[in-house]
Amino acid sequence: MLPPVEDLNCYEYLKTCTGIYGDVDMMQHFGVRYKRSAILRDVNAMAAYFQNELGLKRGDVYTLFMTTTVQGIICFYALNEIGVIANIVHPMMSTDFLRETLADVHAKGVMILDILSKDHVKTINDSGLPCLVCCSSDYSSGLKRAGTMAGERIAKAVFPKFNNATYYRDALKTLKTCTPAAHSGADIAVYLNGGGTTGKSKTIKLTGTAINELVQRVSDLDEIHIPGEEAEVIVLPMFHCFGLCVAIHMALCNSARIIPMMQFDAKLFTKLMRQNLVVGFGGIPLMFAKLMRDKHFDGPWLKNIRLMFCGGDDVSDAFLDEFNGYFEKWGAVGRLRQGYGLTEIGSVCCTNSNTDYRPGSIGKALRGVTVEIWDDDHKRVPNGTVGEICVSGPTIMAGYYTQDGPEDLGLYTDENGEKWVLSGDLGYQDDDGYFFFAGRKKRVIIISGYNVYPNDIEKKLSDLPWIKDVCAVQGWQGDRSIVRLYASLKESGDEEAYREEIRRVCEDSFSKFYVPREIVFLKELPQTPLMKVDFMKLTQMRPGDAVYK
Numbered sequence: 001m002l003p004p005v006e007d008l009n010c011y012e013y014l015k016t017c018t019g020i021y022g023d024v025d026m027m028q029h030f031g032v033r034y035k036r037s038a039i040l041r042d043v044n045a046m047a048a049y050f051q052n053e054l055g056l057k058r059g060d061v062y063t064l065f066m067t068t069t070v071q072g073i074i075c076f077y078a079l080n081e082i083g084v085i086a087n088i089v090h091p092m093m094s095t096d097f098l099r100e101t102l103a104d105v106h107a108k109g110v111m112i113l114d115i116l117s118k119d120h121v122k123t124i125n126d127s128g129l130p131c132l133v134c135c136s137s138d139y140s141s142g143l144k145r146a147g148t149m150a151g152e153r154i155a156k157a158v159f160p161k162f163n164n165a166t167y168y169r170d171a172l173k174t175l176k177t178c179t180p181a182a183h184s185g186a187d188i189a190v191y192l193n194g195g196g197t198t199g200k201s202k203t204i205k206l207t208g209t210a211i212n213e214l215v216q217r218v219s220d221l222d223e224i225h226i227p228g229e230e231a232e233v234i235v236l237p238m239f240h241c242f243g244l245c246v247a248i249h250m251a252l253c254n255s256a257r258i259i260p261m262m263q264f265d266a267k268l269f270t271k272l273m274r275q276n277l278v279v280g281f282g283g284i285p286l287m288f289a290k291l292m293r294d295k296h297f298d299g300p301w302l303k304n305i306r307l308m309f310c311g312g313d314d315v316s317d318a319f320l321d322e323f324n325g326y327f328e329k330w331g332a333v334g335r336l337r338q339g340y341g342l343t344e345i346g347s348v349c350c351t352n353s354n355t356d357y358r359p360g361s362i363g364k365a366l367r368g369v370t371v372e373i374w375d376d377d378h379k380r381v382p383n384g385t386v387g388e389i390c391v392s393g394p395t396i397m398a399g400y401y402t403q404d405g406p407e408d409l410g411l412y413t414d415e416n417g418e419k420w421v422l423s424g425d426l427g428y429q430d431d432d433g434y435f436f437f438a439g440r441k442k443r444v445i446i447i448s449g450y451n452v453y454p455n456d457i458e459k460k461l462s463d464l465p466w467i468k469d470v471c472a473v474q475g476w477q478g479d480r481s482i483v484r485l486y487a488s489l490k491e492s493g494d495e496e497a498y499r500e501e502i503r504r505v506c507e508d509s510f511s512k513f514y515v516p517r518e519i520v521f522l523k524e525l526p527q528t529p530l531m532k533v534d535f536m537k538l539t540q541m542r543p544g545d546a547v548y549k
Contacts, residue, residue, distance in 0.1 A: 024257070027259075052176050062079055071168050072134075083181025122160065125162060131162050138168050190205075206343075225279075230257070235264045241342075281308060284311065302330045323336050369394075390412075468488040471535050477518075488524050
């Protein structure tokens, strides 16, 4: 049972949980395990570096331009310890995006991984900000450390030079004390970028209290039985809200040993499962599809799995049945269950569980989180009626970051003073309290006054065995609105026969307005930086585009 959240920040909450579980293994990097005492010692050392060497103070902003690494996780907690806001940015974003975000949030410094730094040296130098550079060898040992350090020496010789850089391993040597920002749970802990699926992404503010409250509620689903020994492989990046709040923070507060992966690799993942007592993991549909294609995934190690999360995009019941078949085969308790969330609500607000689920649904609301379906007048609609998914509770964001706007920008306040996130997603609730996802509100295709929901088409067609990815968008024939469908295939074949089958399935399943009038096959569908199908890019594509064939 986790301790009360009270007014603790994320660092304080993690430290409190550590006091309960003891000095067990906390993280693993290249096979080397690190105790909680060792990791928290490094958190304190980095907090001292940020505070004493860089002069950072409570309320300042520091950018982590990082994928998921031991160093990135440690620095998140170190910044949190002294009340500094961690602005976590996807490291594959463009250098122009990095320049803009550093200026926009008034960052006081930036952290970057050496192997990803080459294209961003000039941008960071031009900013004049101090740069903290981390390397794969920082937490390696033996031959692995020797090999990675040899590569780092080559990179240093070839890459452009930072004007104002400190290497992570040198920063650790400061060994000074810091002054913690005690009981600052109500402070903003992190800035995260939303998925940006309907335009330019917004910067979302989450407090430490909101993150800790989420940990409390998701922990209802399962607890670690053997602290420090049972492991979770972290495949979702820390710049992803679910990756930071649930995959990392919840796992650590629940005494799991986490094994971070800088980039998802199905072959490496299955190897880690064979070598460690892995009991849970979360991912997006694309990751689970790649795991099923890995020939080493299936095996007795799957019997250990108790908790899995699938988010980031919708999946069909057929996909879930196929994936869960591997776990049923080995008698595992865990099943891949759908849930629902977004960064604005702290990553998840409702989910199915191993014992309480309904096929096709996104589950029930988490304890203490209110989820309702509203119409355009902010009124609750009857069960079974499609409307906007709206969320309230202690886990929601503090608002969107803005330099001169209201503190709670992006939140709706009702007549009782309660704040809500209006998700922009459509769904409905049944009489038993289960919620069902119906697609993005802005993705509704209106044909002759009739609402067509692309998600319904995509979910139905995903059951076809030869479909890899599929996306329905609004197209036009003259001044007539139509459904245009893009798809990639798992196998080559007669494309015209595939088109006929797609139309037949849609005709048998939906009204005539749902039947695609254009069907385009692409080798791969474009993806957003968060590995979702980029429907905005597909909506904007035209027959004259080079890839439109």
